[in-house]
Amino acid sequence: MKYQKLENQEAQWKWLYLIKKSREGENITRYPERSLQEEKTKQLADSRNHPELIEAWIKENMAENLVIKLDQxxxxxxxxxxNAEKRHTKKKSIDLEYSVWNRLSKYSRKMNMTLSETISYMIDERESKVLFENKMSTMKAGLKDLLK
Structure with missing residues (x-):
């Protein structure tokens, strides 16, 4: 296993996941009766700060179809x-307009790169182009001086 399991932290994440699903209107319990669903969901909501109760609730009451989804x-x-603990593995996000993202995505697939690799590649290309243009303008100025 690459990442350490933190029982209390993961119980909190499970609680958040299940409560979110419940608020979206999904049945998170294995019970078909609406009143029993509400009662068990309330029981889960009340156990927010008790990791052992959350784990017990999951074993006893969670819907079978959510087992794999919750694990994932x-x-x-x-x-x-x-990954967020280390600067080099922490993910950053940027907001792009759809049309820009679409163009970048197509270009990434064409280059067989990730979006991040494509952006880095484009920046590197632009920087090398600027360096080339500066060298060329310096050479042109030098040639003009020689021809005077």
Whole structure:
């Protein structure tokens, strides 16, 4: 396992995930009755600061179809959490207009690169172009001086 499991932290993440799903109107319990669903969801909501109660609730009451989804969400959250500790692995985000993102995405696929690699490549290309233009203008100025 690459990332350490922090029981209290992960119980909190599980609680947040399940409460969010519940608020979106999804049935997070294994019970078909609406009143029982509401009761069990309230029970989960009340156990927010008790990791052992959250884990027990998940084992007893969580819907079968959420088991894999919850595991995937927690695994992704764990990865983001530990990657955020180091500056070089921390993810940053930028806002792009759809048309810009679409062009960048097409170019990335064409170059067989990630979006980040493509952006770095484009910046490097622009910087080398500026250096080349500066050298050329210096050479032109030198040639003009020689021809005078």
């Amino acid at each position: 969400a927690i695994r992704a959250r764990r990865k983001r959490f530990f």
